[in-house]
């Protein structure tokens with residue numbers, strides 16, 4: 248009897264201790280989550296949100312820092328990896344909230360409380376997020392799922408140290424921040440094997456389970472610092488056959504991850520559903536249709552005037568989406584091919600552009616004025632969804648003369664932060680014309696040097712930042728600059744077929760722009776003949792001529808409108824006529840082409856151009 252009493256007391260004490268331990272662990276987990284989320288918000292520049300979190304959680308985040316190599320992105324990647332291994336598809340973590348219609352009466356058969364409905368709609372495929380509902384999590388080798396296991400989990404004991412150790416070392420977060428962001432972006436872009444792996448997460452399950460205490464960035468660096476080389480760096484011979492399907496699917500995944508505008512839906516690897524898999528993940532959420540927006544000033548270490556300059560860049564130089572598609576650029580087949588090769592493919596298929604295949608960072612687009620150099624740069628930014636910084640060198644020199652060196656510095660810093668980015672510098676010759684020795688202004692000299700330094704940084708670093716520079720007078724470029732603009736692409740005047748296409752585009756057989764006013768204007772044109780008449784015209788010249796021809800139609804309307812007042816009862820009925828050859832020929836007489844010496848371009852192209 249006594250002995251059984253004694254035993255039950257021990258059991259009670261053990262149960263109470265286990266409960267205490269479980270509660271302590273839960274508390275530690277809660278605090279760890281707050282610290283991780285705070286770190287993430289802070290890193291991404293959501294400063295206000297981070298401050299609110301500190302206030303609401305009443306956790307002194309100053310006293311804690313996340314342990315090295317632990318961050319939410321890494322944890323999420325690990326989760327994705329495990330999930331892909333189990334289900335051969337990527338987990339869906341969030342979906343668009345369906346705003347409930349105002350139907351106040353609950354249905355008799357409703358299965359969920361309003362709170363549950365709310366939870367469903369926010370995260371995680373119709374059920375609470377796997378993060379919130381442990382049961383729906385596929386069992387991970389690292390998850391430390393039950394409390395009992397948690398106590399022996401080394402990663403968790405690290406967390407305990409983080410919370411309990413009170414190592415109040417406020418480590419230099421600002422310098423680490425950029426590195427972390429860049430690494431993160433790079434990982435995102437580099438993930439995925441060059442050859443071999445079927446699952447597309449860049450590592451085999453064996454490798455993954457090798458050391459559960461290591462974070463994903465650990466295992467990447469173990470393979471020689473470049474995640475994309477994972478399978479190739481092992482002792483296995485690399486296969487000679489590229490897994491094209493894999494590359495395309497990696498790119499698709501990358502597109503989804505960085506927020507695909509327009510194409511929209513996350514595409515999953517097709518696979519039969521497995522046990523434990525949430526059953527409503529097929530729904531397309533449309534979540535990624537919106538590009539997530541980084542806060543405008545997300546570089547907290549920028550202070551004072553640098554912060555002001557960053558503000559100016561955000562306001563005046565950064566363009567969200569320039570909205571130019573490849574198909575809108577008529578002709579220029581060679582230039583388009585070269586630009587795609589130089590910028591688009593490295594972004595789409597980063598696995599192929601490593602080591603000696605590293606992509607060009609500085610690209611020069613040169614050719615006569617108005618031939619589509621800016622359009623090409625914008626198309627790169629649109630089609631690759633890179634952040635687009637558009638600055639004209641003359642503005643940089645004249646408007647920011649005293650500050651231009653600093654502006655260049657901040658511009659490149661922002662471009663790295665928002666990577667993948669394209670910096671387009673128009674009229675680069677104004678910036679980098681051959682240096683003028685002693686007479687050169689000190690500020691101008693410093694700015695040029697800064698630009699060269701930044702360009703060196705681009706070519707040596709692994710940031711996905713491209714400089715596209717444009718010039719109408721490439722022969723005046725400083726040789727030091729030219730050397731760094733490694734790829735030089737001629738953007739010539741349009742050929743005869745391109746001119747024909749441009750006429751067809753600007754003056755189609757039926758112009759419907761005035762449909763709202765109840766008019767459609769037919770044209771009656773010989774496009775071949777118009778093309779013959781316009782040799783030497785640039786795309787911009789042709790556009791102007793076509794507008795002039797179209798405006799001719801409206802002129803008679805203007806005349807009538809000007810000659811009559813609203814009260815007039817005898818307003819004539821005007822019928823807009825068609826646009827004929829004579830109209831366009833007259834317009835061509837009025838709009839002469841910008842003269843450019845094509846011979847100069849082809850000579851320079853022979854010497855320095857890329858083919």
Ligand SMILES: Nc1ncnc2c1ncn2[C@@H]1O[C@H](COP(=O)(O)OP(=O)(O)OP(=O)(O)O)[C@@H](O)[C@H]1O
Pocket residue numbers: 575576577578579615616617618619620621622623673717718719741785786787788790
């Ligand atoms: N190949 C083309 N296809 C379609 N439109 C074109 C083309 N080339 C020029 N255009 C028209 O001309 C306009 C000016 O083109 P863009 O600004 O790209 O020229 P650019 O070469 O950058 O000129 P600049 O050297 O003077 O800066 C465009 O907005 C477009 O309407």
